Amino acid sequence: MKGKLTVDPTNQISKIDDRVFSALIEHLGRAVYDGLYNPGHPQSDENGFRQDVVQAVKDLNIDLIRYPGGNFVSGYNWEDGIGPKNQRPTRLDLAWRSIETNQFGLHEFMKWTKQTGTRPDMAVNLGSRGIDAARNLVEYCNYPGGTYWSDLRQKNGAKEPFNIKTWCLGNEMDGDWQIGHKDAEEYGKLAHETAKVMRLVDPDLDLVVSGSSTREMATFGSWEETVLDHTYDDVQYLSLHRYYDNEENDLHNFLAKSIDFDEFISGIVAVCDAVKARKHSDKTLNLALDEWNVWYHSHKQDDETAPWQNAPHLLEDHYNFEDALMVGTMLITLLKHADRVKIACLAQLVNVIAPIMTDDKGIWLQSIFFPFMQVSKYGRGIALTPKQTADTYDSKDFKDVPYLDSLAVYNEAHHEIVVFAENKGEESLDFSTELREFSAQAIIEATQFCGYDIKQTNEDQAMAIHANDHVSLTDNTLRTTLQPLSWNMFRIQVKD
Ligand code: AHR
Numbered sequence: 001m002k003g004k005l006t007v008d009p010t011n012q013i014s015k016i017d018d019r020v021f022s023a024l025i026e027h028l029g030r031a032v033y034d035g036l037y038n039p040g041h042p043q044s045d046e047n048g049f050r051q052d053v054v055q056a057v058k059d060l061n062i063d064l065i066r067y068p069g070g071n072f073v074s075g076y077n078w079e080d081g082i083g084p085k086n087q088r089p090t091r092l093d094l095a096w097r098s099i100e101t102n103q104f105g106l107h108e109f110m111k112w113t114k115q116t117g118t119r120p121d122m123a124v125n126l127g128s129r130g131i132d133a134a135r136n137l138v139e140y141c142n143y144p145g146g147t148y149w150s151d152l153r154q155k156n157g158a159k160e161p162f163n164i165k166t167w168c169l170g171n172e173m174d175g176d177w178q179i180g181h182k183d184a185e186e187y188g189k190l191a192h193e194t195a196k197v198m199r200l201v202d203p204d205l206d207l208v209v210s211g212s213s214t215r216e217m218a219t220f221g222s223w224e225e226t227v228l229d230h231t232y233d234d235v236q237y238l239s240l241h242r243y244y245d246n247e248e249n250d251l252h253n254f255l256a257k258s259i260d261f262d263e264f265i266s267g268i269v270a271v272c273d274a275v276k277a278r279k280h281s282d283k284t285l286n287l288a289l290d291e292w293n294v295w296y297h298s299h300k301q302d303d304e305t306a307p308w309q310n311a312p313h314l315l316e317d318h319y320n321f322e323d324a325l326m327v328g329t330m331l332i333t334l335l336k337h338a339d340r341v342k343i344a345c346l347a348q349l350v351n352v353i354a355p356i357m358t359d360d361k362g363i364w365l366q367s368i369f370f371p372f373m374q375v376s377k378y379g380r381g382i383a384l385t386p387k388q389t390a391d392t393y394d395s396k397d398f399k400d401v402p403y404l405d406s407l408a409v410y411n412e413a414h415h416e417i418v419v420f421a422e423n424k425g426e427e428s429l430d431f432s433t434e435l436r437e438f439s440a441q442a443i444i445e446a447t448q449f450c451g452y453d454i455k456q457t458n459e460d461q462a463m464a465i466h467a468n469d470h471v472s473l474t475d476n477t478l479r480t481t482l483q484p485l486s487w488n489m490f491r492i493q494v495k496d
Helices: 051-059 071-075 106-116 131-142 148-155 184-201 222-231 251-255 257-278 299-304 321-336 369-378
Strands: 002-007 012-015 022-024 064-067 091-093 098-100 119-124 166-169 206-209 237-244 286-294 341-347 356-358 363-365 382-384 387-390 404-411 416-423 429-435 439-449 471-474 477-482 486-495
Touching: 002 404, 002 416, 022 286, 051 106, 051 356, 051 363, 064 106, 064 341, 106 119, 119 131, 131 148, 131 184, 166 184, 184 206, 184 222, 206 222, 222 237, 222 257, 237 257, 237 341, 251 257, 251 321, 257 286, 257 321, 286 321, 321 369, 321 404, 321 416, 321 486, 369 416, 369 439, 369 486, 387 404, 404 429, 416 429, 416 477, 429 486, 439 471, 439 477, 477 486
Parallel strands: 002 429, 022 064, 022 341, 064 119, 119 166, 166 206, 206 237, 237 286, 286 341
Antiparallel strands: 002 387, 012 382, 091 098, 356 363, 382 404, 404 416, 416 486, 429 477, 439 486, 471 477
């Protein structure tokens, strides 16, 4: 098999926004309790924050943390999570049918973001609550002092405002599973009024309005149109969510779902632009893909989990090697939409459909950790339009699927071209990257992630990224062989 990527610096998609490397942390299962927060654990500091988790989060170079949900936020009273811990109420969390002790709340979260070098992306409850709770929360977080809520924040130990910039107007409000689910008309009006009032408190907020929770929703597309009719001028971002599975155990169809992902994003962009045209607006709306991942391994176990537990094992997918390939191809697809996808949150980060897992002994890194870590670390700069030729295959649901998925990023500051390439085939693939206009100087690094059984998981920490020593650079062209079913990265020093 053969594949070629031509890299031309004049053919740019866009600068990649740092917020594309963000994640969701929800009060769900063992994400917060046991995950981030575990007072008394040998790895925890005086705040109860697991330091091994903090380090792994730093290794992933995460930017925003979307919090506190997810479905959880639609039944959450944010006031339950502030003030002295021994006075905080224990409540039923109806979204996940668990016990919520509220020992971790707003102040703990803000402190944790500081430790991890991340920034908050705060969701407000537009399910069981609404405008009043949202405006009070903005006042509590962002108003300097001298009012009821800002003084309460100071009394609770935060003299300076949190100055939270990015806010989500609810979560998956199109889904009938959501607490306080609404139709598009109801939600659109509520989101508009909530945005207006939150901005009266703090005019500088960036707001994200809820879009479709999956492409399969009957309201997909029309939901966005109606909601944006009400909110187009109020918000900076429209949210969209996408999870994939391999329930049918068909590797090639699974990896081909990146085509669906691509079409999903393009479809939402088209809807945004149609509303823009209809409104004669000058403003272009960008996207917050604020939940994406593979999710399916834990469904059966979750169905059997007894309700009303503290920090139950929920959504604990153990990811295998084919999931890592799927996450790799989703990352490349995301970067192909860098012009419109400005926020993307891997869902989630710790223990719950997560790259980082904790147990009594410490942490272990899932297979999906590796491609995410590489793209987050080196996929910074300008995404270049991929001009690619490759052999193709047909799968159950997709035709003409390239075996090769590839993209180059130009990091101007480091004079570096970084190529991400995945071979979705079970044979090796002769791969070349021709650099047009650039003068290639040297290969800084060439790595490959491959050689594992597609069903292998990583509890024993056997997986690692290895060097690829069989790479040549002549005539401005990198040449190598991509191993069967492999995730690859090449960093090339260039003179421009
Ligand atoms: O990430 C898990 C759940 O998936 C979130 O709570 C919800 O928003 C989505 O359906």
